[in-house]
Amino acid sequence: MKRICIIGISGKLGQYMAQHALDRGFDVVGVCRPESLGKLDRFGDRIKVYPGRTNDRAVIEQAVKGCDGVLTVLAPWGTDDYASGTAKAVLDFAEPGARLIFSCGWHISRDGKDRYSWKLKTFVAVFGKLAKWMRAVDLDDQVRATDMIFASDTAWTVVRGSDLEEGDSEGLPVWSAHVGDPVLASNRTRRTDFALFMVHALTDDRLIHEAPAIVSRLSASARAMAA
Ligand SMILES: NC(=O)c1ccc[n+]([C@@H]2O[C@H](COP(=O)([O-])OP(=O)(O)OC[C@H]3O[C@@H](n4cnc5c(N)ncnc54)[C@H](OP(=O)(O)O)[C@@H]3O)[C@@H](O)[C@H]2O)c1
Numbered sequence: 001m002k003r004i005c006i007i008g009i010s011g012k013l014g015q016y017m018a019q020h021a022l023d024r025g026f027d028v029v030g031v032c033r034p035e036s037l038g039k040l041d042r043f044g045d046r047i048k049v050y051p052g053r054t055n056d057r058a059v060i061e062q063a064v065k066g067c068d069g070v071l072t073v074l075a076p077w078g079t080d081d082y083a084s085g086t087a088k089a090v091l092d093f094a095e096p097g098a099r100l101i102f103s104c105g106w107h108i109s110r111d112g113k114d115r116y117s118w119k120l121k122t123f124v125a126v127f128g129k130l131a132k133w134m135r136a137v138d139l140d141d142q143v144r145a146t147d148m149i150f151a152s153d154t155a156w157t158v159v160r161g162s163d164l165e166e167g168d169s170e171g172l173p174v175w176s177a178h179v180g181d182p183v184l185a186s187n188r189t190r191r192t193d194f195a196l197f198m199v200h201a202l203t204d205d206r207l208i209h210e211a212p213a214i215v216s217r218l219s220a221s222a223r224a225m226a227a
Pocket of ligand 1: 009010011014033036039075104106164
């Protein structure tokens with residue numbers, strides 16, 4: 001793995017991923033909205049940025065050229081198929097054989113075998129309807145995006161983040177195939193470690209065609225299972 005592209009590099013997760021990728025010695029290119037370029041000033045010329053919306057197919061085609069891996073922040077913004085447009089552009093234009101890693105939340109289910117708390121179900125139902133009504137966020141489009149990825153024959157991994165918090169790293173998160181598994185009960189991960197897991201997935205072939213749901217390795221539930 002030499003050169004990687006981060007789609008959505010200026011967000012919180014994107015910036016953490018950029019730092020972890022640089023720490024590993026990768027060449028880093030990224031895509032971010034033109035109005036967000038300033039958020040990346042601290043990286044200077046250590047990264048190359050293509051300004052554009054993440055569902056802009058021409059920008060994605062240019063940015064992913066020659067990349068061995070692509071890290072995509074799947075964000076369900078607006079009601080114009082932003083997440084599914086982003087996923088489709090990455091799937092269509094990434095180099096054959098490139099490792100493709102996508103981020104989303106626990107609400108995404110690959111096989112319908114996840115077991116959700118009433119709290120998460122209520123949040124998704126209420127927030128999802130309200131946000132769509134306000135035309136701010138379309139969770140259904142994030143589902144369409146991940147369904148498209150799951151059906152793809154590319155070397156994909158869909159990383160499903162728990163509730164996120166800021167703070168120093170607690171190490172590489174642990175994961176399970178299904179939400180509801182006891183190891184995930186604590187439902188918390190440091191955002192920097194979500195990014196660490198995304199970057200780690202680029203070179204861990206055991207994660208190809210998996211949708212790991214992650215949790216901090218120092219959380220109570222992860223420690224209880226380790227013990
Ligand atoms: N937040 C959570 O608690 C949580 C929990 C589990 C999983 N996740 C997943 O983690 C990933 C990152 O989420 P995050 O909450 O940490 O946010 P984030 O890293 O700050 O990322 C948000 C992304 O969306 C872009 N964005 C913001 N407003 C936009 C708009 N109106 N139109 C288009 N793009 C816009 C941002 O770009 P700009 O820099 O240009 O604004 C950035 O690339 C997502 O895949 C999410 O599903 C989040």
